[in-house]
Every structure is written in C-alpha cells, then in structure tokens.
Amino acid sequence: MRLTHRNILSVTLVVVFCGTAATAQEFPSEGLSPAELFNARIMPIFRSSDPSSCVQCHLSSVDLKNYILPSHEKTFLSLRDQGLINLETPKKSKILTLIQMGDKDPDSKARRIHEKTRLAEYNAFVSWVEACCNDSKLRSLPPLTTEERAAPASSNEVIRHARISRVVDSFARNVWSQRMRCFPCHTPHEIDPSNGRHQVAIKNMKKFEQQYPVELIERLKIFKESPEATLQYLVDKSQSTPEGQTPLLNLAEPADSLLLLKPMSKIPPKKADGTFELQSSSGPMTHMGGLKLHKNDQSYKSIISWLTDYAAVVNGQYKSVGELPADNWRGSKLVLRMIETPAAWKVGTPVQLFVHQWDETSKSWTDQAVAFTQGTVTARHMVNGTLFLLTGRQQSGKSQLDSRSATLPRGRYQVRVYVDSNGVLATDPTLMLGEQQFVGRAEIKSAQWREGFRQAASITGAALK
Ligand code: HEC
Numbered sequence: 390m391r392l393t394h395r396n397i398l399s400v401t402l403v404v405v406f407c408g409t410a411a412t413a414q415e416f417p418s419e420g421l422s423p424a425e426l427f428n429a430r431i432m433p434i435f436r437s438s439d440p441s442s443c444v445q446c447h448l449s450s451v452d453l454k455n456y457i458l459p460s461h462e463k464t465f466l467s468l469r470d471q472g473l474i475n476l477e478t479p480k481k482s483k484i485l486t487l488i489q490m491g492d493k494d495p496d497s498k499a500r501r502i503h504e505k506t507r508l509a510e511y512n513a514f515v516s517w518v519e520a521c522c523n524d525s526k527l528r529s530l531p532p533l534t535t536e537e538r539a540a541p542a543s544s545n546e547v548i549r550h551a552r553i554s555r556v557v558d559s560f561a562r563n564v565w566s567q568r569m570r571c572f573p574c575h576t577p578h579e580i581d582p583s584n585g586r587h588q589v590a591i592k593n594m595k596k597f598e599q600q601y602p603v604e605l606i607e608r609l610k611i612f613k614e615s616p617e618a619t620l621q622y623l624v625d626k627s628q629s630t631p632e633g634q635t636p637l638l639n640l641a642e643p644a645d646s647l648l649l650l651k652p653m654s655k656i657p658p659k660k661a662d663g664t665f666e667l668q669s670s671s672g673p674m675t676h677m678g679g680l681k682l683h684k685n686d687q688s689y690k691s692i693i694s695w696l697t698d699y700a701a702v703v704n705g706q707y708k709s710v711g712e713l714p715a716d717n718w719r720g721s722k723l724v725l726r727m728i729e730t731p732a733a734w735k736v737g738t739p740v741q742l743f744v745h746q747w748d749e750t751s752k753s754w755t756d757q758a759v760a761f762t763q764g765t766v767t768a769r770h771m772v773n774g775t776l777f778l779l780t781g782r783q784q785s786g787k788s789q790l791d792s793r794s795a796t797l798p799r800g801r802y803q804v805r806v807y808v809d810s811n812g813v814l815a816t817d818p819t820l821m822l823g824e825q826q827f828v829g830r831a832e833i834k835s836a837q838w839r840e841g842f843r844q845a846a847s848i849t850g851a852a853l854k
Pocket residue numbers: 441442443444445446447451452453487488489490491492493494541545548549552784785
C-alpha cells in the first residue's frame with residue numbers, strides 16, 4: 390500500500406496554492422455584498438482540495454474549511470456564535486487571528502512556505518468579515534443551534550495533541566532518545582573520531598563501507614543531526630516505499646513498521662562460503678545489524694507507543710480527550726533492575742516496574758509514579774530497563790531533552806511491580822498494566838541513581854510484598 394501521510398511535516402510541505410483563491414487576492418471587493426464576496430472568495434477555499442495554512446502547525450484535526458458552510462449567512466452566524474467574530478472591530482476577529490498564527494512561527498522556512506496560502510486566506514476572510522459586520526441585518530440575525538454550527542469535529546485537546554511541534558517533541562522523547570541502541574551503524578552524528586572508545590566503531594563502519602553498495606550505506610544513516618531532521622527523513626522515506634515493501638513508518642499497521650521490525654530481526658543465515666545471505670526487508674525479515682531490540686523491552690515500548698500515536702494523529706483517529714495517550718515520558722540513563730524473579734515468572738514475560746518516591750511531608754509514597762520501565766524476564770531471572778521519567782501531560786512547549794537533568798533525587802523509593810501474565814500487551818503493546826497485573830512492591834532504602842547498567846538500582850524478587 391502506498392502511504393500518504395496527509396499533512397506531513399511543515400518543513401518540506403510545499404503547498405502549490407490553488408489558482409482560484411490565489412487570484413482572489415486581486416479580486417476587487419469594493420461595493421460587493423457579503424454574499425457576493427463569500428461566493429467569490431470564501432467558496433474557492435471551501436471547495437479546494439488543497440490543505441489550508443493551518444497545516445503549517447497542525448497535522449490533522451483542524452482545517453479552515455471546518456468553519457465554512459455552503460451558505461454565506463450560516464457561515465457568518467456560525468463564526469459569530471462561536472465567538473470568532475469581533476462585531477465592533479472586525480479586524481480583531483479570532484478567525485483572522487487563527488489564520489495569522491503562521492506569521493508568528495519561529496520557523497522562518499515554514500513561515501515562508503505557507504505565506505502565500507495564509508495571505509490569500511486572510512485577504513479573503515478580512516474583506517468578507519468586514520462586509521458582514523457592516524450589514525446590520527445580517528449581524529443581528531438570531532443564533533444558530535449548536536448542531537447547525539461549523540466547527541472542527543475534534544475537541545480542543547485533540548487539536549492541540551495533533552500539532553506538529555507536539556508530535557516532534559514526542560518523537561524526540563520516545564524514539565530519538567533511544568538512538569544509542571543503534572550506535573554506531575545508524576547514528577553517524579554520534580561518532581566522535583577524537584574519542585578513544587569510538588575507534589572500534591569507526592573501524593567497523595569503514596568495513597561496512599567497503600562491503601556494501603553506496604545506496605545501502607546511505608540507508609544506514611537513519612538518525613540525523615536532530616530529531617526534526619530524523620523524523621522528516623523517516624516520513625519522506627516512508628512515502629516513497631516501493632510497492633510491496635514495508636515502510637519505515639507504517640501508518641496502517643504501526644507495529645509493522647520497518648523501524649521496529651528490523652532491529653527485532655536476526656542476522657541472515659550464513660552461506661556455505663562463510664558470507665551472509667542477503668538481508669530481507671519483507672516477509673520473514675533479517676537485519677544485518679542483528680537482534681538489537683527485544684519485543685516488550687523499554688525501547689520497544691517507547692518506539693511502538695510513538696508509532697501508534699503518530700499513526701492515529703495522521704489518520705485523524707482521535708475524537709475525544711479520553712482517547713489521547715498520556716505521552717508523558719522522557720528517556721534517562723538511569724537503570725532499574727530486578728534480580729531473582731519468582732520462579733513462576735516464565736522467561737520472556739513482560740514486566741513493568743513503576744518507581745514511587747517517599748514524600749517526607751505526608752509520610753507516604755507518592756500516588757503517581759515518578760518513573761517506569763518495562764522489560765522481560767531473562768533466562769537469568771532478571772528484569773532490566775533504563776527508566777523513563779514521568780512528567781506531567783505534554784501539552785504545549787518543548788519538554789527538556791537534556792539528559793544531564795534526566796535524573797531523580799537520591800533517597801527512598803518504592804518499586805511497584807506488574808507482570809503481564811495474561812498477555813494483554815500482545816493485543817496492545819502501548820498499555821500500562823494496572824491493578825489486575827499488580828504482584829507486589831519492594832523498597833529501595835537509599836537509591837543513588839547513577840547512570841548506566843553497572844550502577845543500576847536493584848530490587849530482588851524475594852523482597853516483593
Ligand atoms: C504557527 C503555528 C500555528 C498555525 C499556523 C495554526 N495554529 Fe492552531 N494552534 C497552534 C498552537 C501552538 C495551539 C495550542 C495552543 C495551546 O496549547 O494553548 C493551537 C491550537 C489551536 C486550536 C485549539 C484551541 C486552542 O486555542 O488551543 C484551534 C481550534 C486551532 N489551533 C485552530 C487553527 C486554525 C483554524 C488554523 C489555520 C487557520 C491554525 N490553528 C493555525 C499553532 C498554530
């Protein structure tokens with residue numbers, strides 16, 4: 390299936406504006422009635438199959454067309470009744486402010502790309518809104534019923550959730566933060582020739598370059614210099630996936646994205662002459678990099694959560710705030726480990742560990758976990774995972790990505806343990822386990838929270854209460 394991420398990232402979304410509305414800019418509006426202006430200038434926007442300027446920031450859920458009805462009178466009343474028209478100072482109408490949003494975008498490239506569309510929309514709306522406000526009969530008509538109004542189908546929370554900047558921020562926290570698991574093969578910008586510990590990696594990469602065709606070496610460069618550039622690459626590549634192949638980001642089946650399936654696949658089998666068979670990128674998949682991601686480990690969890698959310702946003706699947714994921718984690722390098730897991734836990738069973746902090750003022754554990762991780766029971770009866778720190782719900786603004794500050798204060802903590810014994814994660818890998826899967830809690834009297842696996846904070850299965 391050929392993908393269409395309908396309103397991909399703004400940066401490269403070059404909108405060729407429809408001729409009708411663009412020429413409307415020069416349309417003489419003097420002396421025209423509101424109805425005439427509406428037909429000449431607003432209807433072309435309504436009928437156009439091109440996206441409105443809102444796509445500069447909104448991936449889905451809102452479009453200027455959502456506010457337009459076929460009737461000029463009803464469109465005006467609908468806007469008026471929703472508080473989007475300023476009857477006294479028409480130029481200060483909220484609908485015009487929304488159209489002008491793009492002008493305040495700090496991303497100058499995005500601002501330029503959408504400028505023509507934005508101006509055409511603004512000019513069309515400003516002349517029509519002014520004419521309507523000057524029409525005393527029109528402005529004093531009785532209100533429409535709520536059902537008659539034209540508005541986006543999604544709630545404001547859903548609209549905010551589908552903003553490009555929120556999606557990019559989430560990508561940075563959930564996918565970009567996991568990139569070092571793909572070092573050095575897919576992270577060219579993380580290789581530092583002056584770092585003694587990178588010399589083996591550099592040598593291995595040289596070997597790759599001699600071994601593989603240029604085209605494949607280019608495809609190795611998945612993680613770019615920034616989260617934005619990486620996501621743009623993934624989106625572009627996915628859109629040009631040849632028929633029958635698995636896209637890097639699969640909007641129809643997020644769990645079947647190449648980005649996830651590849652690192653969960655083994656090295657191809659060796660041929661009789663000792664070289665490897667060609668890797669496969671569809672059907673039973675193989676990965677020249679070998680098994681780098683285990684199903685249900687913490688990186689799998691965060692990557693699939695992002696993929697699922699991204700697909701739902703692009704496909705416009707969210708309707709109400711209750712359907713939105715919390716999207717409130719950010720990666721850290723702190724590691725939590727459980728050793729000597731109870732014998733009854735089968736190898737491979739997913740386990741979630743939630744960290745609660747001791748609150749000295751209330752003399753109790755915090756209700757909300759401050760961090761969590763997910764892993765599977767290993768053959769050595771351990772569960773290991775780097776922690777995701779839980780922040781408040783991500784609404785607007787950028788979350789901090791600085792991994793130096795991604796830590797927890799030293800002190801007393803409690804780990805609450807949940808085991809997926811009935812396989813609910815197999816149906817929805819993004820789930821957080823709940824009371825039904827709760828098995829017990831264990832205390833860490835004095836957690837130091839140092840980075841890396843060797844300095845992991847640890848609990849034992851025997852201590853579970
Ligand atoms: C430059 C970026 C940008 C553009 C362009 C943009 N918006 Fe938004 N929009 C935002 C941001 C940021 C928010 C979230 C505000 C918040 O979280 O408080 C938002 C939120 C909204 C909301 C939710 C209500 C609210 O106030 O939070 C609506 C409705 C909306 N925009 C409509 C539009 C329409 C219609 C257009 C096009 C005519 C548009 N926006 C263009 C940035 C933009």
